[in-house]
Amino acid sequence: ACSRKNTRKAALHPLWQSPLTIPGGTRQSPINIQWRDSVYDPFLKPLKISYDPTTCLHIWNNGYSFLVEFDDSADRSTIVGGPLENKYRLKQFHFHWGAINDWGSEHTVDSKFYPAELHLVHWNAVEYPSFEEAVMEGNGLAVIGVFLKLGARHEGLQTLVDALPAVRHKDTVIEFDDFDPSCLIPSCPDYWTYAGSLTTPPLTESVTWIIKKKPIEVDEDQLEAFRTLLFTSDGEEERRMVDNFRPLQPLMNRTVRSSFR
Numbered sequence: 001a002c003s004r005k006n007t008r009k010a011a012l013h014p015l016w017q018s019p020l021t022i023p024g025g026t027r028q029s030p031i032n033i034q035w036r037d038s039v040y041d042p043f044l045k046p047l048k049i050s051y052d053p054t055t056c057l058h059i060w061n062n063g064y065s066f067l068v069e070f071d072d073s074a075d076r077s078t079i080v081g082g083p084l085e086n087k088y089r090l091k092q093f094h095f096h097w098g099a100i101n102d103w104g105s106e107h108t109v110d111s112k113f114y115p116a117e118l119h120l121v122h123w124n125a126v127e128y129p130s131f132e133e134a135v136m137e138g139n140g141l142a143v144i145g146v147f148l149k150l151g152a153r154h155e156g157l158q159t160l161v162d163a164l165p166a167v168r169h170k171d172t173v174i175e176f177d178d179f180d181p182s183c184l185i186p187s188c189p190d191y192w193t194y195a196g197s198l199t200t201p202p203l204t205e206s207v208t209w210i211i212k213k214k215p216i217e218v219d220e221d222q223l224e225a226f227r228t229l230l231f232t233s234d235g236e237e238e239r240r241m242v243d244n245f246r247p248l249q250p251l252m253n254r255t256v257r258s259s260f261r
């Protein structure tokens with residue numbers, strides 16, 4: 001019998017209609033974080049987070065997730081330290097979640113999925129003139145990942161949840177101000193860090209990932225509120241915004257470092 005040449009085509013993911021792995025990609029995200037394979041790095045500094053709630057601008061549904069965007073025209077909401085060599089400005093934060101609580105996060109820890117994951121997206125405004133340029137550079141972006149687990153109601157998240165009905169459809173936006181996203185970040189300083197990529201197109205390999213070890217707790221109603229959003233615009237046949245996470249990507253030649261023993 002003839003042996004079928006193993007022509008592994010890049011699988012297409014229904015949500016993004018683009019290759020799951022970038023051809024030639026060596027640092028794609030998300031990945032599974034194998035706790036015992038992570039390497040403690042004593043030279044990692046604590047992450048310093050300084051957000052100004054008055055930089056918060058609006059919430060919008062971009063058809064992949066809902067984003068809260070910030071005024072990044074000055075160094076008013078920034079992070080510095082941790083694995084970073086420069087100060088990075090907060091541009092937006094958004095979430096990824098599942099149709100049910102058994103999955104939804106993009107990263108996994110020892111192959112465990114969380115029901116959702118928060119991404120706070122920052123860009124290197126010291127070295128690059130704009131977010132759009134930083135997106136194309138190896139050290140252009142820094143994304144803090146925070147896992148969400150089912151538990152107590154999160155009061156800080158509730159102000160966001162209350163605004164979601166107003167951005168139910170793709171390309172809807174509402175003004176949203178005076179929100180400090182540091183209320184969504186666990187106080188425990190422990191994190192993992194690795195070199196990765198955006199998890200939606202353009203999938204550029206420009207992200208220093210900082211994944212918090214501790215999750216935050218949210219309740220079932222708050223997760224359900226995420227699932228009432230739609231991928232589709234007003235007037236289109238409704239498709240619920242769920243399972244908006246990218247499949248796990250190969251670790252390849254990377255080490256995940258931990259800030260803790």
Ligand SMILES: CC[C@H](C)CCC(=O)Nc1ccc(S(N)(=O)=O)cc1
Pocket residue numbers: 119121131132135143197198199200201202
């Ligand atoms: C020209 C490109 C454009 C400007 C990029 C727009 C953008 O912000 N994309 C983005 C941001 C974060 C993530 S994630 N999920 O945190 O890895 C995925 C995609």
Ligand SMILES: [Zn+2]
Pocket residue numbers: 094095096119199
């Ligand atoms: Zn994301």
